[in-house]
Amino acid sequence: MALFSPSPPTTLFTLSSKAHLSTKTQLTLFLRKSQSLVLLRSAGDNGAGSVGSASVVEEKLEKKEEAQKSNLGLKEEEEQGLGANGVSLKGEASSSFKDPRWVKGNWDLKQFEKNGSTDWDAVIDAEARRRKWLQETPEASSNDEPVVFDSSIIPWWAWIKRYHLPEAELLNGRAAMIGFFMAYFVDSLTGVGLVDQMGNFFCKTLLFIAVSGVLLIRKNEDIETLKKLLDETTFYDKQWQATWQEDDSTGAKKNKT
Amino acid sequence: MISPSNVGVDIGRTLKPHEYIGMVRRDEVLDAYLRERAAEAGATVINGLFLKMDKPEARSGGRYKIYYNHYEKGSVNGEKREMEVDAVIGADGANSRVAKSIGAGDYDYAIAFQERVKIPDSKMEYYKDLAEMYVGDDVSPDFYGWVFPKCDHVAVGTGTVTHKSEIKQFQAATRLRARDKIEGGKIIRVEAHPIPEHPRPRRVLDRVALVGDAAGYVTKCSGEGIYFAAKSGRMCAEAIVEGSENGTRMINEADLRTYLKKFDQTYWPTYKVLDILQKVFYRSNPAREAFVQMCADEYVQKMTFDSYLYKRVVPGNPLDDLKLAVNTIGSLVRANALKNEMSKVAL
Numbered sequence: 001m002a003l004f005s006p007s008p009p010t011t012l013f014t015l016s017s018k019a020h021l022s023t024k025t026q027l028t029l030f031l032r033k034s035q036s037l038v039l040l041r042s043a044g045d046n047g048a049g050s051v052g053s054a055s056v057v058e059e060k061l062e063k064k065e066e067a068q069k070s071n072l073g074l075k076e077e078e079e080q081g082l083g084a085n086g087v088s089l090k091g092e093a094s095s096s097f098k099d100p101r102w103v104k105g106n107w108d109l110k111q112f113e114k115n116g117s118t119d120w121d122a123v124i125d126a127e128a129r130r131r132k133w134l135q136e137t138p139e140a141s142s143n144d145e146p147v148v149f150d151s152s153i154i155p156w157w158a159w160i161k162r163y164h165l166p167e168a169e170l171l172n173g174r175a176a177m178i179g180f181f182m183a184y185f186v187d188s189l190t191g192v193g194l195v196d197q198m199g200n201f202f203c204k205t206l207l208f209i210a211v212s213g214v215l216l217i218r219k220n221e222d223i224e225t226l227k228k229l230l231d232e233t234t235f236y237d238k239q240w241q242a243t244w245q246e247d248d249s250t251g252a253k254k255n256k257t
Numbered sequence: 258m259i260s261p262s263n264v265g266v267d268i269g270r271t272l273k274p275h276e277y278i279g280m281v282r283r284d285e286v287l288d289a290y291l292r293e294r295a296a297e298a299g300a301t302v303i304n305g306l307f308l309k310m311d312k313p314e315a316r317s318g319g320r321y322k323i324y325y326n327h328y329e330k331g332s333v334n335g336e337k338r339e340m341e342v343d344a345v346i347g348a349d350g351a352n353s354r355v356a357k358s359i360g361a362g363d364y365d366y367a368i369a370f371q372e373r374v375k376i377p378d379s380k381m382e383y384y385k386d387l388a389e390m391y392v393g394d395d396v397s398p399d400f401y402g403w404v405f406p407k408c409d410h411v412a413v414g415t416g417t418v419t420h421k422s423e424i425k426q427f428q429a430a431t432r433l434r435a436r437d438k439i440e441g442g443k444i445i446r447v448e449a450h451p452i453p454e455h456p457r458p459r460r461v462l463d464r465v466a467l468v469g470d471a472a473g474y475v476t477k478c479s480g481e482g483i484y485f486a487a488k489s490g491r492m493c494a495e496a497i498v499e500g501s502e503n504g505t506r507m508i509n510e511a512d513l514r515t516y517l518k519k520f521d522q523t524y525w526p527t528y529k530v531l532d533i534l535q536k537v538f539y540r541s542n543p544a545r546e547a548f549v550q551m552c553a554d555e556y557v558q559k560m561t562f563d564s565y566l567y568k569r570v571v572p573g574n575p576l577d578d579l580k581l582a583v584n585t586i587g588s589l590v591r592a593n594a595l596k597n598e599m600s601k602v603a604l
């Protein structure tokens with residue numbers, strides 16, 4: 001666990017000094033989340049606020065950070081010492097996921113043997129536990145010990161058995177229905193040439209939507225989430241079309257000039 | 258690409274020897290190259306900061322008067338100047354003043370935060386010809402975190418649209434995920450940039466057009482903007498050359514709109530597909546796990562690279578498409594099933 005001392009800035013800092021206020025928040029968050037990197041900063045820098053693309057966001061960001069800061073009740077003086085660069089990164093060992101059966105980035109299937117065959121249920125349990133752990137305490141990725149476990153090695157019947165047939169059947173039934181519908185839909189489009197234009201990537205996208213539809217709409221409340229998604233999608237399209245709508249209203253006149 | 262549970266896949270395996278993914282290591286170098294090439298082709302390059310412009314009476318055919326600060330080479334003090342021009346192309350980035358001056362409207366933007374980190378040579382070796390993308394709720398709720406090589410250092414960063422105020426936290430998480438690979442590094446510069454999410458409501462007005470980030474041409478999902486900035490610039494210039502019949506006749510808005518039309522027709526499907534992909538796959542950790550699993554598939558890689566390198570959406574082979582669909586459904590189902598299990602687990 002090495003500690004580096006703060007070193008003086010070596011390059012001109014590109015952000016205006018205002019933006020630095022925010023680093024304080026970061027530190028607090030570090031502490032709160034007990035994450036394993038610590039920032040050490042030396043004082044005193046000032047870069048000219050460049051015309052570059054950064055300025056607007058900075059301002060907006062800054063406002064937000066300020067709001068957040070007051071929420072956290074930070075003191076003025078705290079930020080003074082922190083407003084600069086020349087920072088060293090320091091690694092600190094965090095508690096990493098440990099399980100005797102997790103060996104070299106993989107589940108050691110030998111240890112999951114029960115009556116001569118692999119107990120896949122236990123593998124699923126173990127992996128769910130690992131993912132939950134990682135969600136709460138994200139871990140550094142490693143080149144020395146890459147994760148090689150791939151959930152696709154768990155045979156399909158292990159999942160079906162676990163989730164009992166009814167739900168799986170429901171899913172399959174829905175997927176098949178959507179598949180038929182899509183094939184029909186795509187077919188009817190072929191005549192118009194739309195598919196030609198967009199290629200199969202378009203079909204795939206439709207399929208992804210269908211698939212995620214199947215997965216998402218399990219309960220009625222999911223429909224709300226989906227509606228929101230749809231709204232966003234419409235918004236995106238509107239933005240692209242906006243410039244053309246303007247054209248429609250004034251276009252006739254323009255073309256004469 | 259590295260998933261929330263740290264499964265990493267190498268997405269460059271299907272590239273042919275003559276194909277490569279270019280990484281812009283120093284923007285200044287690319288910019289200078291383009292400027293010089295323009296000058297060689299006969300353009301007069303002026304080093305100036307655009308301040309504002311006076312518009313001629315709408316559609317009168319009069320000239321635009323632009324006001325700018327002129328900078329001599331190497332000097333920091335600008336000199337106020339003016340110039341009259343026939344048409345204006347705003348290629349001045351996300352905070353475009355040209356866009357403002359034609360009331361182009363705003364766009365949602367993602368904030369991209371990155372730190373330039375000088376890492377020890379031994380660590381730099383790993384990033385020699387590779388970039389990393391991290392996905393997960395920890396690094397960004399709606400984008401990805403990255404480590405990109407930049408000449409003699411790396412850029413470590415992340416972006417988000419929906420949770421801008423928490424960007425520092427995401428940055429910390431990105432650093433944590435890359436910890437072992439950047440350990441001992443020193444931050445030499447911190448940058449924050451806006452990245453447009455969609456085009457501005459108005460991209461052409463009379464004889465003023467916007468291109469690149471000024472117009473808002475960055476794709477979702479991959480966050481790619483350099484290609485489209487260059488391409489839109491070229492299309493716009495070509496439209497002007499054509500509309501003005503090589504400079505012999507005054508152009509009008511309709512001429513600039515041919516650029517818009519061409520651009521939208523050519524690339525809108527690409528933008529749309531990436532928007533949908535982002536919505537489906539960047540929303541939750543299970544979806545991200547499935548996404549990374551999908552990216553490990555050679556067929557997906559081939560398709561992705563074809564569309565990335567040649568900017569065309571190529572029809573695939575139906576059997577492979579079907580296999581892909583089945584595998585993707587499988588990945589999504591598994592990841593979701595595991596998520597359901599996770600909610601039952603107590604640590």
Ligand SMILES: Cc1cc2nc3c(=O)[nH]c(=O)nc-3n(C[C@H](O)[C@H](O)[C@H](O)COP(=O)(O)OP(=O)(O)OC[C@H]3O[C@@H](n4cnc5c(N)ncnc54)[C@H](O)[C@@H]3O)c2cc1C
Pocket residue numbers: 051052053305306307308348349350351352353354369370371414450451452468469470471474475480481482483484486
């Ligand atoms: C952190 C980050 C990572 C990215 N990674 C990628 C990537 O991997 N691949 C990719 O394809 N894209 C990437 N992008 C997006 C890409 O950088 C942009 O989309 C692209 O640079 C847009 O080019 P542009 O010429 O439109 O704008 P810019 O590159 O922003 O250029 C605008 C220029 O105009 C100048 N200017 C601004 N205002 C004025 C004024 N008033 N007068 C005169 N000049 C002015 C600026 O100085 C600047 O030189 C990334 C963006 C960010 C922020």
